């Protein structure tokens with residue numbers, strides 16, 4: 001370098017690096033030049049280096065960067081710690097993505113619409129007093145304007161910013177951030193902000209720094225909803241030299257961490273779960289699944305039994321699959337919890353380690369997953385495919401979160417809710433199982449409300465509802481273990497089969513319900529079949545006050561399922577069966593079976 005601060009050809013030669021192809025691909029050339037801390041004033045020689053893609057000139061004394069006009073392929077420019085006064089004082093390189101002009105002497109932001117490729121712009125330690133000219137920077141994801149003289153947050157509308165740093169300015173109010181939907185990191189420390197309002201609706205915001213401000217709020221008047229906030233932190237205010245009494249930021253810290261623990265809505269969790277599995281699955285080789293039969297636009301039939309833990313859905317799923325083995329097979333989920341006494345691997349669940357489970361997630365093997373009671377549960381695609389290959393409908397049980405997640409998938413199961421009607425009985429049942437701690441029982445009981453609220457607020461969310469038949473279930477467990485079919489079970493099975501088709505619901509509901517449960521439950525159930533709203537617990541008298549069903553009605557329920565069909569369905573079934581000749585391939589027969597099944601579940 002010459003003494004007068006001029007960059008020479010020899011210096012350039014020493015500082016070039018990364019030999020590569022020019023943007024046109026026709027020449028080999030150096031792509032990167034880095035000349036930091038040489039007190040450079042004159043870099044005009046760089047006009048000859050037209051192929052540079054990365055230029056680093058920090059810690060010099062440069063005032064003029066017009067040489068960049070001759071670098072049409074430049075992608076990264078670092079001219080921090082110089083004496084630049086001109087904001088982008090050069091012709092725009094078309095693909096310029098990252099620019100660092102921090103620690104210069106710039107004061108006015110000009111229109112940057114010619115720099116539409118910009119993704120990162122660092123302008124710390126200048127003298128800007130307003131944010132301007134960024135409207136057309138539709139790729140800008142990282143903007144830093146720390147330690148300037150900015151007094152208002154504006155000029156950022158609809159930018160795809162993920163990181164925004166406005167530390168050390170003169171900002172008094174958080175405003176105009178609501179359109180920054182992608183914002184994840186926000187640094188507003190060392191300003192003069194007095195209120196927390198203005199942070200609402202930034203759903204991805206996970207890291208906020210409000211250190212050294214004038215925030216006085218101590219009530220919960222501001223709710224910041226931070227979803228997916230893995231590393232959220234609010235740095236406590238440490239310097240309190242203002243005259244006004246200010247409540248230290250830890251108050252705010254408490255608010256934020258409390259909000260972080262607040263569960264995001266189930267739809268949000270489900271969307272995230274679905275997205276994760278979809279992305280991992282798309283990363284795998286794509287195949288056509290057996291569950292896509294019989295045609296791409298007809299959904300593969302699935303039955304999902306849902307309800308709080310131990311409400312009988314697992315037992316019902318197994319019994320349905322046994323009694324109606326022509327239609328259903330059990331889809332065993334994976335879990336990281338250990339097997340209970342008597343549970344066999346592969347029959348109730350596939351029991352796997354946490355590591356195996358995480359590997360399966362990453363291999364895109366799950367359709368949905370959920371954490372419950374500190375363990376992972378997941379429905380794998382293979383569980384569904386295994387059943388689909390048999391030409392059967394997959395029957396699974398899961399908690400509400402799983403239902404939400406599955407509703408995002410392209411499967412269109414029928415969802416049946418099993419809900420306890422008498423809390424005391426449910427608690428007795430949980431105790432009788434002997435598996436659960438009181439905390440676990442409390443959780444299970446508290447979730448009843450979640451289900452009934454969902455049913456109340458989202459009519460049609462569940463395709464049908466079965467009250468939890470406490471007495472019946474207990475009795476049934478006894479007979480089931482002996483392997484007998486009881487009239488109750490048959491009627492329940494018939495009910496289940498028919499419940500899949502809403503057309504027969506009213507016709508058989510009285511018989512089944514009156515037979516299967518107490519009068520109180522029957523009334524409630526019958527009521528909910530019409531209104532689709534769950535009754536409240538308070539409306540349900542104690543079990544002791546009700547009368548049991550009569551034997552006469554019991555006998556009526558043991559008739560064949562087909563007797564419950566109307567002539568249309570019988571004809572349809574006959575037609576389908578007539579077509580299932582031995583000459584047909586298994587795939588064709590299978591699709592007929594599916595068609596028949598669809599009529600049963602009311603999809604055709």
Ligand SMILES: Nc1ncnc2c1ncn2[C@@H]1O[C@H](COP(=O)(O)OP(=O)(O)OP(=O)(O)O)[C@@H](O)[C@H]1O
Nearest residue numbers: 308309310311314333370377378379397398399402
């Ligand atoms: N893939 C899944 N997604 C969501 N929830 C699931 C899934 N698999 C199982 N579950 C549910 O997780 C809860 C806990 O399951 P677990 O088998 O440990 O409970 P349990 O005490 O045996 O009760 P249950 O008789 O209801 O299965 C149950 O409500 C179960 O239905």
